[in-house]
Every structure is written in structure tokens, then in C-alpha cells.
Amino acid sequence: MKKVTFKKSAKGWMALQLLSPRKVTTGKTYFAVSCQLPVRLKPGKPGHGKKPDFxxxxxxxxxxxxxxxxxxxxxxxxxxxxxxxxxxxxxxxxxxxxxxxxxxxxxxxxxxxxxxxxxxxxxxxxxxxxxxxxxxxxxxxxxxxxxxEPEPPAPPVETAASAAAPEDYTGACPISRVFTGTVSVNRIEPGGTTVQYRWMGPGFQGPTETLTFAEGDPLTKNVSHSVEVTASGPVQRWIEISSPNPAVSATAQTQVECQPLQITILNIQRSIDLSACGTPGYGPAITFSSPVQVNGPVRVEYRWDFNEGELTVPGSFETTGPSTVTVSHRLESSPLTARGLMRVRLMITSHDVSGRVLDFTPPPCPAS
Incomplete structure (x- = not known):
């Protein structure tokens, strides 16, 4: 194949000639070339050579x-x-x-x-x-x-409460009476469940309190409420829940009978310890004790008096209700315990209460 470029219009012919193994010439082929000016197309029209959008x-x-x-x-x-x-x-x-x-x-x-x-x-x-x-x-x-199918919705959280009263009380007032109760939920939501409640009573409305049940907690929690009682009569309390749903417990009641304060020294007892003997002129060790009975909450101050003030020892105790408290003091082996007659007096110094007196003669220490 032979390529020929023409720069202007032309006419002519061409033939192919083989030279070997023998000389052969084809027939002539005539051609005509007519050169013209290029046609300018307007941009954007088909055929102007721009590739289409892909x-x-x-x-x-x-x-x-x-x-x-x-x-x-x-x-x-x-x-x-x-x-x-x-x-x-x-x-x-x-x-x-x-x-x-x-x-x-x-x-x-x-x-x-x-x-x-x-x-x-x-x-x-x-x-x-x-x-x-x-x-x-x-x-x-x-x-x-x-x-x-969607999972059924979880049941709503439901709460319940119960209240219990302390035993009836007879004694000195004022006295603190403690009510106990429980707050329960049927289930705990993911992330926890918060319950708001308060203690209620006739003419009484306590502050709103909050209990939080975290995942894994028991479904019941204990609560308590203290009432300071100053007069005789029934004392009633119950629990009111405000959220997540309203609920009210049954009413719990205790009876209080207020009496005048009573403090009684029952007696004075003694215990002799001869094993403490050993020093010439010394008597045995002696422990004095006395049960003191009170009928209510009180702070009691007292004093031991030996031989009309030769030796005094103060003391005190406190109760939260009716009680019997034993107070004591030990006299170590000394010349005081070697004398003949000894007078021991226990006095209540904080209240107008009759004291107790014990007169006795300590036994002598054994001869060595």
C-alpha cells in the first residue's frame, strides 16, 4: 500500500508493477482529487467533534x-x-x-x-x-x-408500700417512736427506676423523699420514720407514693401513754475482793453497784459519796426509753476500806430523787 498526500486538486492514474520473479504490470486506475475549504460548524451542534457527556x-x-x-x-x-x-x-x-x-x-x-x-x-x-x-x-x-412481629411492650412499673408501727409505749415523754415501712416495685426499668414517696399522718405531711432502684437491686427497700411524741394518745402514720404511679399503704398505729418522769435507785449491793489484800493497814477491795430504774428517755447525773464526803465520785448515763441501768464503783484496797463502820451513799444530782444509803463494816484482810 502506498499513501500519497495531495496539497491541491489533481487528476491522474496509478498502476502496480511487480519486478520479480518476472516483470508484471497491472492495469491503470484513474483518480481525481478536488480540494475545498473546510466547513465551520456552530459550537454545540451535533457533528462539531465534541465528545458527548458521560x-x-x-x-x-x-x-x-x-x-x-x-x-x-x-x-x-x-x-x-x-x-x-x-x-x-x-x-x-x-x-x-x-x-x-x-x-x-x-x-x-x-x-x-x-x-x-x-x-x-x-x-x-x-x-x-x-x-x-x-x-x-x-x-x-x-x-x-x-x-x-414487634415484641410486646413491657408492663408499666407499679409500686406498693406498707407501714408498721412500734410497740405501744407507757412512760415519760417526750419519746421518739420509729415507724418502719417498705416500698416495692414490680420491675426495674433499664437504667433504673425512681420512686417518690412521703410519710403522712393526721395533720402531718412529711417531705417528699426519693428511692432509686438500680438494675440488679431487690424489688423491695426498707424505709423508716421517727416521730417525737410529747403527749398521750394514738400516733398514726402511712406511706403515700406519688410516682411512678400513685399508691397508699395501710395505716399503722401505736399508742403512747405519757407519765411523769420517774427515777428510782433500787438498792446498793457490795462485793468484797480479799485477793487485793496484802499491804499492812489496808482493807480489801470493794465494788459497790446499784440498779437505777427510769421510765423514759432521760440523762441522769449521779454521785457516789463515801463516809460523808471523805471520797466522792461523779457519774452519768443516758437512756432512750424505759430502762434499768446499773451503776458501780470499785474502791481499791486502802486504809479507807480497813476502818470499821463505812457509810456509802448514792445520790441523783440532776433530778429531785431520793438517794440510797448503805452502812456496813468491811471484813478485815486475812492475817498473813
Whole structure:
């Protein structure tokens, strides 16, 4: 093959000649070349040599399994790609029905989406169609929806309460009486359950208190309430729950009978310890004790007096209710315990109460 370039119009002929193994010449072939000026086409018109825009769509629809309709829906994700910046018109087609249209300028690529909320199980498809440019390529993707039955809702949190009263009381007042109670829930919510409650009574409304039940806690918790009683009569209390649901316990009652304060020294007892003997002129060790009976909460101050003030020893005790408290003092081996007659007196110094006196003669220490 021989290529010839013409710079102007021409006419002529050509033939092919073989030189070996023998000389052979083909027939002539005539030609004519007519050179003309190039035709300038307007830009943008077909045939001007510019490559057409390349537009292609891609789409993906995930399968779904769960409760219908899904709270966030099912989202078809689309991607449009172009060869150069291009304004693209597109539309979404869902199971043959146009469900959305749009126009977007795409520089290289653009992501778009379409979301739907199915109400039942089915199989379907979603297409992302390129409307213009007309030579764009559309995309199509199938999916499957499997609807499941929703879990039944958890039952509401329900609370309950109970109250119990202390035993009836007879004695000195004021006196503190402690009511006890329980607050229960039927279940604990994830993250915990908070219960608000308060103690109530005739003419009494306590402050709102809070109990928190954390996951893993027991469903019942104990509570208590102290009442300072100053007069005789019944004392009633109950528990009122305000949240998460209203509830009221049964009423608990205790009876209080207030009496004048009574403090009684019952007697004075002694205990001799001869093993403490050993020093000449010393007597044995002696321990003196006395039960003191009170009929209510009180602080008692007292004093031991030996031999009309030769030796005094103070002391005190405190009670929260009726009680019998034993007070004592030990006299170590000394010349005081070696004398003949000894007088021991126990006196209450904080209240107007009769004291107790014991007169006795300590035994002598054994001769060595």
C-alpha cells in the first residue's frame, strides 16, 4: 500500500508493477482529487467533534428484616457519575411507579437517596433513571422486606408500700417512736427506676423523699420514720407514693401513754475482793453497784459519796426509753476500806430523787 498526500486538486492514474520473479504490470486506475475549504460548524451542534457527556447511575437498596414500618425506613442510595460537570435530571422509580424527581449539577459524582417505609413483607425493586442527558445510563436494584412481629411492650412499673408501727409505749415523754415501712416495685426499668414517696399522718405531711432502684437491686427497700411524741394518745402514720404511679399503704398505729418522769435507785449491793489484800493497814477491795430504774428517755447525773464526803465520785448515763441501768464503783484496797463502820451513799444530782444509803463494816484482810 502506498499513501500519497495531495496539497491541491489533481487528476491522474496509478498502476502496480511487480519486478520479480518476472516483470508484471497491472492495469491503470484513474483518480481525481478536488480540494475545498473546510466547513465551520456552530459550537454545540451535533457533528462539531465534541465528545458527548458521560452520565451513569448506580443504586443499592438494602434488604430489611424487623418490625414494620421501620422507624428509620429503608433507604435506597444512589450515585450519579459524569465525565465533566453536567446538569442531570433524574427520577426515582419504585416498583414501576415514579416516586420522585430531581435536577442536580454533578461534578464527577453526586450521591442522592430515596427512603420509603414498608408496612408489610414483600419483594420489590428501585430504579434510578437518568432523564437527561438522554444518553445517560440508568440503574436498577432489587430488595426484600421481611416484617417481624414487634415484641410486646413491657408492663408499666407499679409500686406498693406498707407501714408498721412500734410497740405501744407507757412512760415519760417526750419519746421518739420509729415507724418502719417498705416500698416495692414490680420491675426495674433499664437504667433504673425512681420512686417518690412521703410519710403522712393526721395533720402531718412529711417531705417528699426519693428511692432509686438500680438494675440488679431487690424489688423491695426498707424505709423508716421517727416521730417525737410529747403527749398521750394514738400516733398514726402511712406511706403515700406519688410516682411512678400513685399508691397508699395501710395505716399503722401505736399508742403512747405519757407519765411523769420517774427515777428510782433500787438498792446498793457490795462485793468484797480479799485477793487485793496484802499491804499492812489496808482493807480489801470493794465494788459497790446499784440498779437505777427510769421510765423514759432521760440523762441522769449521779454521785457516789463515801463516809460523808471523805471520797466522792461523779457519774452519768443516758437512756432512750424505759430502762434499768446499773451503776458501780470499785474502791481499791486502802486504809479507807480497813476502818470499821463505812457509810456509802448514792445520790441523783440532776433530778429531785431520793438517794440510797448503805452502812456496813468491811471484813478485815486475812492475817498473813
Amino acid at each position: 452520565v451513569k447511575a448506580y443504586v443499592h437498596v438494602p434488604d430489611y428484616t424487623g418490625v414494620c414500618p421501620p422507624s428509620r425506613g429503608v433507604t435506597a442510595k444512589g450515585l450519579i457519575k459524569t465525565f465533566r460537570p453536567t446538569v442531570v435530571k433524574y427520577r426515582w422509580v419504585h416498583n414501576g411507579r415514579v416516586v420522585g424527581k430531581g435536577t442536580v449539577k454533578v461534578i464527577r459524582d453526586k450521591r442522592i437517596s430515596y427512603t420509603f417505609k414498608p408496612n408489610e413483607s414483600h419483594k420489590g425493586w428501585v430504579a434510578l433513571e437518568i432523564v437527561s442527558p438522554r444518553y445517560g445510563r440508568s440503574a436498577h436494584n432489587a430488595y426484600q422486606v421481611t416484617c417481624e
